[in-house]
Amino acid sequence: MIGVLExxxxxxxxxxxxxxxKELRDWQVGADLESxxxxxxxxxxxxLLAVLEAHFAELGDGVIDRLTFDILLSRLLPGKSxxxxxxxxxxxxxxx
Numbered sequence: 001m002i003g004v005l006e007x008x009x010x011x012x013x014x015x016x017x018x019x020x021x022k023e024l025r026d027w028q029v030g031a032d033l034e035s036x037x038x039x040x041x042x043x044x045x046x047x048l049l050a051v052l053e054a055h056f057a058e059l060g061d062g063v064i065d066r067l068t069f070d071i072l073l074s075r076l077l078p079g080k081s082x083x084x085x086x087x088x089x090x091x092x093x094x095x096x
Contacts, residue, residue, distance in 0.1 A: 002031050002041040007048050011073050021066075028052050051076065 010027055013019040019027075032049050035041035041049070055072050058064045064072070 001039070002035050002045050002049070004042070004044050004048055007031070007045060007052070008077055011052070012077060015070060015074055015077075025056060028056065048076065 010019060010024055014021065014024040028049065031041075032053060035046050035049055052073075055064070055069055059066065059069045
């Protein structure tokens with residue numbers, strides 16, 4: 001099952017340079033397909049995958065540059081001082 005923690009882990013690894021943008025994109029595409037099966041992803045995970053897909057689309061269309069892409073992804077993760085993972089995503093989902 002795809003969850004918010006797994007998605008945030010991939011985003012975090014990408015931002016730390018441990019995963020390439022291609023690896024993140026390839027994983028996201030597979031996860032997105034898997035999340036279409038309701039039992040395979042929770043609602044917050046599906047929303048987070050949709051946000052990630054939207055940012056990839058903006059990057060691909062030239063609407064944003066790579067630096068902006070990285071900043072937008074970093075905003076999906078909580079501050080390191082909170083000690084929790086992906087609170088930003090849950091708050092984002094609640095605002096939708």
